[in-house]
Amino acid sequence: MRHELECSSCNSIYPPGGYLHGCPACFESGNLGSLQVILDYDELNFDLLPFGTETPLNSMWRYQELLPLVSKKPITLGEGGTPILRANYLSSNLDLNIFYKNETVNPTWSFKDRLYSLMISNVAEFGYNKIVNSSTGNAGASAAAYASRAGISDILILSPHECELPLRNQILSYGAQLAILDFESRSSLLNLLVDQGWYPVINGTHYSSEGYKTIAFELVEQLEEVPEAIVFPAGIGDGLSGIWNGFKVLHQLDIISKLPRMIGVQSEERQPLVRAISSNSKEAIPDMGPMPITISTSGTMTGTYAIDAVRESKGCAYAISYDEIKISLKEMGRDGLFVEPATALTAAGVKQAHKEGEFDNGDTVICIATGTGIKWPHGISPLFDPVPTIDPTLDSLERATSFTFEFQK
Numbered sequence: 147m148r149h150e151l152e153c154s155s156c157n158s159i160y161p162p163g164g165y166l167h168g169c170p171a172c173f174e175s176g177n178l179g180s181l182q183v184i185l186d187y188d189e190l191n192f193d194l195l196p197f198g199t200e201t202p203l204n205s206m207w208r209y210q211e212l213l214p215l216v217s218k219k220p221i222t223l224g225e226g227g228t229p230i231l232r233a234n235y236l237s238s239n240l241d242l243n244i245f246y247k248n249e250t251v252n253p254t255w256s257f258k259d260r261l262y263s264l265m266i267s268n269v270a271e272f273g274y275n276k277i278v279n280s281s282t283g284n285a286g287a288s289a290a291a292y293a294s295r296a297g298i299s300d301i302l303i304l305s306p307h308e309c310e311l312p313l314r315n316q317i318l319s320y321g322a323q324l325a326i327l328d329f330e331s332r333s334s335l336l337n338l339l340v341d342q343g344w345y346p347v348i349n350g351t352h353y354s355s356e357g358y359k360t361i362a363f364e365l366v367e368q369l370e371e372v373p374e375a376i377v378f379p380a381g382i383g384d385g386l387s388g389i390w391n392g393f394k395v396l397h398q399l400d401i402i403s404k405l406p407r408m409i410g411v412q413s414e415e416r417q418p419l420v421r422a423i424s425s426n427s428k429e430a431i432p433d434m435g436p437m438p439i440t441i442s443t444s445g446t447m448t449g450t451y452a453i454d455a456v457r458e459s460k461g462c463a464y465a466i467s468y469d470e471i472k473i474s475l476k477e478m479g480r481d482g483l484f485v486e487p488a489t490a491l492t493a494a495g496v497k498q499a500h501k502e503g504e505f506d507n508g509d510t511v512i513c514i515a516t517g518t519g520i521k522w523p524h525g526i527s528p529l530f531d532p533v534p535t536i537d538p539t540l541d542s543l544e545r546a547t548s549f550t551f552e553f554q555k
């Protein structure tokens with residue numbers, strides 16, 4: 147779909163492009179202006195929209211007509227088209243119709259693939275062959291996979307010490323180079339690289355939330371209705387705002403007649419979104435608290451666009467404790483999902499919102515299961531008791547487990 151880019155500070159309009167430093171006019175006057183994608187709906191070909199058709203839902207590119215793709219064909223690994231699963235275990239204790247949108251089955255096992263399939267497609271088309279990403283892990287792995295697939299020669303991922311071994315192996319396997327440094331020092335190095343012409347494929351830039359709209363599109367098709375609420379584990383919040391914008395697009399096109407509420411969840415340790423919502427602040431309030439177990443939502447800032455999405459949708463935001471994350475990760479396991487700690491925030495968020503009277507009985511609520519637990523062995527192992535080694539006897543087994551056995555006298 148045709149689009150332009152508009153500066154959110156000075157309102158200058160630009161044709162599609164890379165724009166390493168955001169808005170060129172703002173950058174020239176020493177300021178930072180972030181660019182936003184403005185889609186040209188006058189150009190929309192309704193015949194190419196899939197809603198209400200029988201075509202298989204097997205990739206996010208089913209919705210290509212609604213995405214700001216510059217090239218003719220996207221760089222794809224088969225991202226999107228993920229299943230929804232009824233949360234039987236969680237729903238049994240709450241009078242709600244809860245579903246998981248299982249993004250852990252994306253090609254690199256996280257929802258980030260929707261971002262990078264679109265962003266890397268455009269960046270490659272613009273001709274960049276040096277890309278850099280600064281990420282706690284999921285984004286770096288996804289950026290590396292798509293950039294390699296696009297034939298981009300130089301791929302550099304900057305990650306904090308908390309980036310675990312499976313993620314490091316994954317990033318390296320895709321042919322990227324990886325460097326580990328302190329969490330908060332990554333952005334200054336990233337800026338130096340951008341000055342040298344490296345393209346920053348990171349959150350908070352144009353094209354970073356567009357792909358997430360397809361989660362909303364898929365949900366509307368899969369549920370054949372609009373859910374009452376979407377619960378999302380928010381870091382900087384591109385995903386949360388992208389999904390909200392997806393629902394708004396469908397509303398604008400008269401494909402749906404109501405909108406869901408957006409519920410953002412973060413850890414108690416770092417909760418910039420929750421603080422902004424609870425203090426009625428227009429701007430995000432940085433939260434420099436200790437590193438939480440939910441590494442994927444450990445950003446100390448949230449984008450104003452995520453705050454706007456929660457407010458516009460009459461949603462809410464919750465901070466979740468370590469103990470509650472631990473319980474919720476195991477509850478999601480009872481429904482057959484092995485998720486990362488940040489994703490467990492969603493089940494905990496549903497319980498919290500229910501307790502605070504945010505839902506009516508029977509409401510349909512969607513937890514976005516953003517990423518798999520496989521990548522985080524060091525973070526997840528402490529949530530469980532040590533696994534015992536036993537002798538091959540029933541007696542030894544009984545002492546090591548909660549089961550009881552009948553012994554021959």
Ligand SMILES: [Zn+2]
Pocket residue numbers: 153154155156157158169170171172173179
């Ligand atoms: Zn500007």
